[in-house]
Amino acid sequence: MKTSQNKSIVLRQKLPVLLDNLRDILQIHDLWSSTVPSEQAMGSRAPFACDSMPLENWLQFVFLPKLEHLLEQQQRLPENLAILPIAQIAFSAKHHEPILLAIEKIDRLFNAAEYSA
Template structure:
């Protein structure tokens, strides 16, 4: 159940990124992909981190039946980064829903 709910949220995030024109056809550089900074914020924008790092890693965990993170806080970062763009509020809301889903006691 948790996997399917998480997968649904990931699909919503991808759709909202695409609808906002933030889905990229260009993969970030190898250096950016290897960033160890939270959200790779030193080398890529948050939307690229979501698309190229977060969503694929979460999908890999789901596909492998591995445990999903139980402490996650993406929405506060999204709120900080996109606070001046009210059009992204639906995306921030879905990220918050994902945070709450994964942070629920299991």
């Protein structure tokens, strides 16, 4: 059984690669925006800002920067993530399967379902 400290080490080693992979896939699938959402949209309190922006914008402007900041500042990372269920709804088209796989790897890493993502 992995300890909490070991899980943190594994997260910090593997997460940057998985985040870069998600970024690359969003760009490849033309889901990367050059327009930053409004302050109002960014201030949404709804889960995944679902009331003010599409999920790909939330991933780009909220999720990726937040996790990268936590990594850079050596701050505590979330214990668990569950982005895949909402992503399966938002990216239901078959050509979005690579995005779902990238998100699934991130979820699994945080939820300690695998250490070889």
